[in-house]
Amino acid sequence: xxxxxxxxxxxxxxxxxxxxxxxxxxxxxxxxxxxxxxxxxxxxxxxxxxxxxxxxxxxxxxxxxxxxxxxxxxxxxxxxxxxxxxxxxxxxxxxxxxxxxxxxxxxxxxxxxxxxxxxxxxxxxxxxxxxxxxxxxxxxxxxxxxxxxxxxxxxxxxxxxxxxxxxxxxxxxxxxxxxxxxxxxxxxxxxxxxxxxxxxxxxxxxxxxxxxxxxxxxxxxxxxxxxxxxxxxxxxxxxxxxxxxxxxxxxxxxxxxxxxxxxxxxxxxxxxxxxxxxxxxxxxxxxxxxxxxxxxxxxxxxxxxxxxxxxxxxxxxxxxxxxxxxxxxxxxxxxxxxxxxxxxxx
Numbered sequence: 001x002x003x004x005x006x007x008x009x010x011x012x013x014x015x016x017x018x019x020x021x022x023x024x025x026x027x028x029x030x031x032x033x034x035x036x037x038x039x040x041x042x043x044x045x046x047x048x049x050x051x052x053x054x055x056x057x058x059x060x061x062x063x064x065x066x067x068x069x070x071x072x073x074x075x076x077x078x079x080x081x082x083x084x085x086x087x088x089x090x091x092x093x094x095x096x097x098x099x100x101x102x103x104x105x106x107x108x109x110x111x112x113x114x115x116x117x118x119x120x121x122x123x124x125x126x127x128x129x130x131x132x133x134x135x136x137x138x139x140x141x142x143x144x145x146x147x148x149x150x151x152x153x154x155x156x157x158x159x160x161x162x163x164x165x166x167x168x169x170x171x172x173x174x175x176x177x178x179x180x181x182x183x184x185x186x187x188x189x190x191x192x193x194x195x196x197x198x199x200x201x202x203x204x205x206x207x208x209x210x211x212x213x214x215x216x217x218x219x220x221x222x223x224x225x226x227x228x229x230x231x232x233x234x235x236x237x238x239x240x241x242x243x244x245x246x247x248x249x250x251x252x253x254x255x256x257x258x259x260x261x262x263x264x265x266x267x268x269x270x271x272x273x274x275x276x277x278x279x280x281x282x283x284x285x286x287x288x289x290x291x292x293x294x295x296x297x298x299x300x301x302x303x304x305x306x307x308x309x310x311x312x313x314x315x316x317x318x319x320x321x322x323x324x325x326x327x328x329x330x331x332x333x334x335x336x337x338x339x340x341x342x343x344x345x346x
Contacts, residue, residue, distance in 0.1 A: 048108055048286060052083040055276070056101050057113035058094025063209075064227075064312075068143050068274035069113035075297040076290070086113070093183060093344070094118035095129060102131035106281035108290070112137065114275040116185050120329040124337040125183045125344035134330065138282050139322035141291045142275040143298065144312040147247035148189065148225040150260060151240040156222050161244040161263035164223070168199040175201045177223040178212035183344050186212070188333055189225045189246060189270040191340040196265045216240065225270070228253055229311035246270040253311060273315070273329070275322055287319055 053076065055069045066088060073084035089097035098118040104110035119133040131137065150161065156175070158164040168175050179187035182205045194201055204221050206212040216224045217239050226240070228251050234240040244260040245251050248269050260268040276294065278287060297303070299316040307314050315325075336342075 048289075049080055049082045051109065052085055053109050053111065054085050054087050055111045055113050056097050057086055057088045058090065058097035058115065058118055059088065059113075060090040061088050064144075064146060064272065065113045065115045065274050068312075069276075071303075072143060072276060072294055072298055075303075076293055079293050079297055093122055093181070095122050095127075098122075098133070098137075099130040101277070102136040102279060104279045106138075106279040106283070108278065108282055108286040110279065111140070111290075112277040114139075114273070114277045114326075116273055116329055116333065117183075119277075119326060120333045121183055121185060121188060121337065122344065123330065124334040125342060127344040134327065136280050137277045138280050138287060139319045139326060140276040140278050140287050141294045141319065142273060142315040142317060142322040142325055143294065144274050144307055145315055146227060146272045146274075146312055147245060147251060148186070148227055148270060148272070149231045149242050149246060149251070149254065149257065150190075150193065150223065150244045151216070151226045151231050151234070151242050152223050153216055153219045153221070154238065154241055155219055156241070158243065159241065161258070161260055161265070164243055165197045165199060165264070168197070168201050172200045173202050175223060176204050176221045177201045178204045178206055178216060178221040179224070180209045180212055181205050181207060183337070183342055185270065185272055185333075186225045188336045188340070188342065190223070191342065192268065192270065192336045193260070193265070195336070195339055196268055227311060232311075247313075252308070271313075273325070275315070291319055 055073050057066050057069045059065050066086065069086050073086050077084040089100070091097065094115060094117045098112060101110055101112040123129060123133060152158055152164065158167050177190045179190065181187065186209070187203060187205065190201065190203070201223060206215070212221070212224055213226065213230065215221050217234065225246065231240060231242050232253050235242050242254060242257050244263050245254060245257055246260055246269065248259065248261060250257065250259055276290065295316050299314055304314045
């Protein structure tokens with residue numbers, strides 16, 4: 001006949017309590033051994049970030065990508081109490097720096113200040129890259145876009161996009177347009193203009209935006225694409241004539257200037273963009289966390305107002321939104337580069 005223990009004896013003693021019987025002691029010891037590791041495992045879940053984060057900017061300090069990266073870095077540092085260091089690595093159109101991030105450890109501590117040059121343009125310029133922008137990098141957040149305008153030197157006898165097209169068709173190859181370099185968005189924007197308007201203007205590449213603008217103001221070249229803030233400032237000084245905005249909508253800073261699409265080239269659009277990317281394989285939870293902080297802190301109502309005052313169009317949205325945007329830009333500039341037979345010179 002099986003004997004049952006007293007009712008109070010069925011209650012298991014706490015781990016470490018002296019067992020009433022040797023046979024029960026082994027059972028209790030086993031239970032304690034299997035239960036004790038649970039709490040430390042939860043407590044030791046890795047925190048992030050626990051050290052400085054780097055945002056690699058593929059261009060020199062002072063440009064739009066650098067400004068956006070520094071703004072993001074400042075806000076993330078405030079949120080997490082860790083330094084966020086902007087590391088400028090200008091060379092070869094941003095390709096080496098972008099490759100560096102693509103090959104970095106996917107741990108959230110190395111990010112990229114994203115720009116269309118090395119991501120949407122360089123893959124189509126006939127050079128062998130050490131990365132695939134659509135496979136080796138993970139979109140985190142699109143921060144801003146910027147629209148440029150087509151401007152001419154006041155000595156060019158054209159006061160509208162239509163007049164510029166007519167003039168260029170009468171003088172094929174005579175009018176010149178400058179750009180920050182072969183394969184830059186400034187270059188491909190004007191190649192897209194040439195293609196859609198069925199005309200030919202001669203490209204004059206420079207090593208950066210500043211020298212191209214200097215030569216335009218001096219009348220050494222005829223046409224250039226220029227950022228809205230710069231175009232507005234130079235127009236007030238009477239140094240340039242703004243003919244058309246390259247976005248799909250008019251600029252709030254130049255409301256009286258029509259878009260190039262409105263002026264007759266339906267569908268014409270060109271924009272720069274600035275965002276944050278990470279190495280492929282970065283944990284999803286880190287990407288979502290960075291995205292949420294940028295949307296909350298950088299793109300707050302106050303942040304949006306400040307960025308708009310500087311001529312930026314605020315973007316934001318999810319990592320998937322940025323990924324879809326990047327694929328569209330990649331496809332668009334690929335078509336333009338192939339049509340114009342543009343090849344890298346770096």
